[in-house]
Amino acid sequence: MVKYVLRRLLGMIPMLFLVSVVVFFLAKAMPGDSLRGEIDPTNTNPEYIAEMQEKLGYNDPVYVQYWNWVTSFVQGDFGKSTRYKMPVSDLLLEKIPNTVFLALTALIITYILAFAMGMYSGRKPYTIGDNLIAGFNYTGLAIPSFVAGVFAVYFFAFKLHWFPFAGSVDIEVQNGTIDYWMSRIHHVMLPAFILGLFSTASYTQFLRNDLIENSRKDFVRTARAKGTPIGKIYNVHILRNSIIPLVTFLGFDIASLMSGAVITEKIFSYPGIGLLFLDSVNNRDYPTVMAITMMLSALVLVGNLIADILYGVVDPRIRLG
Amino acid sequence: MTANQATNKQTPLLEVHNLQTGFKIGKEYFNAVESVSFSINRKQIVGIVGESGCGKSVMSLSIMHLLPQGIGKIRGGEILFEGQDIVDYDEKKMNGIRGKDISMIFQEPMTSLNPVFTIGYQITEVLLNHQDITKNEARTKAVTLLKNVGIPRAEQIVDEYPHQLSGGMRQRVMIAMAIACQPKLLIADEPTTALDVTVQAQILDLLKNIQEVNDMAIMLITHDLGVVAEICDVVLVMYAGKIVERATVEELFENPKHPYTKLLMEAIPKMEEERERLATIEGLVPAIKDMPAVGCRFANRCPKAMPECMQVTPRLGESAAEHEVACLLYEESWPKEERVGAR
Ligand SMILES: Nc1ncnc2c1ncn2[C@@H]1O[C@H](COP(=O)(O)OP(=O)(O)OP(=O)(O)O)[C@@H](O)[C@H]1O
Ligand SMILES: [Mg+2]
Numbered sequence: 001m002v003k004y005v006l007r008r009l010l011g012m013i014p015m016l017f018l019v020s021v022v023v024f025f026l027a028k029a030m031p032g033d034s035l036r037g038e039i040d041p042t043n044t045n046p047e048y049i050a051e052m053q054e055k056l057g058y059n060d061p062v063y064v065q066y067w068n069w070v071t072s073f074v075q076g077d078f079g080k081s082t083r084y085k086m087p088v089s090d091l092l093l094e095k096i097p098n099t100v101f102l103a104l105t106a107l108i109i110t111y112i113l114a115f116a117m118g119m120y121s122g123r124k125p126y127t128i129g130d131n132l133i134a135g136f137n138y139t140g141l142a143i144p145s146f147v148a149g150v151f152a153v154y155f156f157a158f159k160l161h162w163f164p165f166a167g168s169v170d171i172e173v174q175n176g177t178i179d180y181w182m183s184r185i186h187h188v189m190l191p192a193f194i195l196g197l198f199s200t201a202s203y204t205q206f207l208r209n210d211l212i213e214n215s216r217k218d219f220v221r222t223a224r225a226k227g228t229p230i231g232k233i234y235n236v237h238i239l240r241n242s243i244i245p246l247v248t249f250l251g252f253d254i255a256s257l258m259s260g261a262v263i264t265e266k267i268f269s270y271p272g273i274g275l276l277f278l279d280s281v282n283n284r285d286y287p288t289v290m291a292i293t294m295m296l297s298a299l300v301l302v303g304n305l306i307a308d309i310l311y312g313v314v315d316p317r318i319r320l321g
Numbered sequence: 322m323t324a325n326q327a328t329n330k331q332t333p334l335l336e337v338h339n340l341q342t343g344f345k346i347g348k349e350y351f352n353a354v355e356s357v358s359f360s361i362n363r364k365q366i367v368g369i370v371g372e373s374g375c376g377k378s379v380m381s382l383s384i385m386h387l388l389p390q391g392i393g394k395i396r397g398g399e400i401l402f403e404g405q406d407i408v409d410y411d412e413k414k415m416n417g418i419r420g421k422d423i424s425m426i427f428q429e430p431m432t433s434l435n436p437v438f439t440i441g442y443q444i445t446e447v448l449l450n451h452q453d454i455t456k457n458e459a460r461t462k463a464v465t466l467l468k469n470v471g472i473p474r475a476e477q478i479v480d481e482y483p484h485q486l487s488g489g490m491r492q493r494v495m496i497a498m499a500i501a502c503q504p505k506l507l508i509a510d511e512p513t514t515a516l517d518v519t520v521q522a523q524i525l526d527l528l529k530n531i532q533e534v535n536d537m538a539i540m541l542i543t544h545d546l547g548v549v550a551e552i553c554d555v556v557l558v559m560y561a562g563k564i565v566e567r568a569t570v571e572e573l574f575e576n577p578k579h580p581y582t583k584l585l586m587e588a589i590p591k592m593e594e595e596r597e598r599l600a601t602i603e604g605l606v607p608a609i610k611d612m613p614a615v616g617c618r619f620a621n622r623c624p625k626a627m628p629e630c631m632q633v634t635p636r637l638g639e640s641a642a643e644h645e646v647a648c649l650l651y652e653e654s655w656p657k658e659e660r661v662g663a664r
Binding site: 127198216217218221222223225226227229230237243244271314315316317321 | 387413415416419426429434435436437438447449450482484494498499
């Protein structure tokens with residue numbers, strides 16, 4: 001197992017290398033350049049600009065520039081944000097907890113709702129309850145999350161005042177108090193629900209269909225022939241089989257939630273990585289954009305690895321090696 | 322039936338009267354099992370033979386109340402188990418019987434076990450369902466059961482998963498599960514069809530052995546008259562949802578009466594020949610939608626069919642005689658009212 005994980009981690013290196021090349025040259029090809037922020041805009045003296053450009057390595061051959069960037073990157077030096085005038089790593093550390101909190105909440109809401117609704121629909125297919133749930137899900141699948149997000153802000157925040165419409169916490173509360181955490185949870189619920197909406201809908205339908213399919217399997221007949229009550233057959237025999245694909249989705253969720261957060265955070269003005277990413281793109285803050293892109297790519301790979309490991313954990317037929 | 326009779330040791334273990342089981346096709350029900358009556362005594366091995374699609378599985382699933390829900394339904398008749406009619410039992414009452422008094426093993430050992438639970442879990446489950454014992458005691462019993470059905474390394478196998486075992490081993494596990502609570506009746510639906518020949522013989526020996534040790538009755542469903550000859554006491558021959566002949570094994574093999582039975586016997590592969598399925602009878606069992614309403618259901622394939630076979634439905638005698646047949650070639654199969662006029 002440890003060996004397997006190590007081998008997979010090593011296997012990520014060439015992939016990340018390729019991604020880094022693409023990211024670097026895309027950033028280079030963008031209008032403007034990542035050095036502009038370092039140069040005092042009020043000083044228009046061409047000699048000064050030329051000197052600064054030389055000093056910052058702007059005139060080096062491209063591969064040297066790439067090499068400098070990538071070597072400092074792997075050492076944890078992601079460069080300096082041209083907009084915030086601070087190291088990108090500090091900037092990320094400040095925003096990551098918000099996004100992780102958002103993503104985790106979304107994950108929890110998604111799985112609780114998907115299990116509750118999926119179990120109900122799967123046990124009682126073609127009933128009114130099942131049809132209502134299916135209606136909700138297909139609406140969730142059909143409406144893009146940014147539309148759903150805007151509607152949610154309009155109704156639940158502006159009209160009904162159930163939830164705040166922006167930010168991650170009230171300004172007046174003291175960090176660390178119960179009120180602080182309540183306020184954070186209050187702020188995160190609506191964006192988390194919208195962020196998880198698509199997954200909730202698709203997992204519910206997936207679980208429902210998988211339960212129905214598994215309930216027709218021979219092993220269910222065997223369990224009934226043993227005198228096992230039908231409730232236990234659903235909650236143990238069938239669910240334990242249907243859980244396998246769902247648990248492996250968890251790995252992919254890690255990456256998709258982080259990238260989904262870009263749009264959700266924008267709609268809800270929630271100060272996390274996603275909002276930072278969009279701001280940085282708008283402001284041509286390339287060191288930040290590059291660092292976030294690299295981080296998301298690494299997350300996709302790690303998410304895949306986690307999915308495979310979980311598969312081996314929950315399915316006894318799969319041997320990792 | 323009085324309570325006195327019900328507890329009487331003379332009552333057969335299982336009595337089935339006029340059982341009719343149908344499937345919903347579109348809006349209508351069509352019977353796959355049509356007025357079947359038979360009985361199984363304690364410790365008896367009863368074989369049920371017939372071609373594919375003649376209703377053997379549907380009949381056994383009816384007894385267990387394991388028909389596919391919402392599609393299959395018992396539409397009439399009685400199933401008396403130890404004198405109690407269980408036709409109207411609900412799930413809860415059936416769960417008290419299934420696995421405890423009546424067990425069942427199936428044709429497909431590869432898919433009949435749950436792939437994500439250990440062998441031990443699946444055997445202890447039936448014990449815990451019906452007996453007041455701890456998990457540890459159940460586990461010890463599971464190991465003993467595995468040894469009893471001839472599984473080597475039982476202590477390790479108990480913690481392994483079904484995919485780690487061969488088909489024959491899995492069928493042994495199924496048998497261990499089925500006999501765990503020492504049921505009075507074991508229904509075995511083609512338990513050896515999916516296995517290769519040498520393993521088939523071992524599994525049959527095992528079943529016969531357990532039957533003797535546990536004093537258990539077996540209802541053995543099979544395509545294979547050779548198997549029947551080897552271990553059964555009584556044979557029921559089924560065709561198109563009906564029993565067409567019933568006899569003790571000796572009687573049936575010495576003196577087969579129904580043309581269908583005779584054809585089945587001719588289809589038994591000889592030792593030196595290739596083993597093949599019962600392919601020598603022309604035509605197929607009709608689908609349940611296309612069953613003729615009157616007449617003998619085998620008439621259109623029968624080499625000895627007479628014109629009357631299309632109009633008169635033959636009757637299977639319900640006496641306790643050694644040998645009964647439902648075929649118009651035999652006087653006793655004619656319905657009473659029509660016998661006088663037609664002959
Ligand atoms: N779920 C179902 N829906 C509709 N018809 C069914 C269903 N199950 C069985 N039947 C029909 O009932 C009839 C009897 O089937 P059954 O499975 O009992 O045959 P069998 O004698 O066990 O055959 P085999 O030897 O192939 O197992 C067949 O005509 C079959 O098509
Ligand atoms: Mg069958």
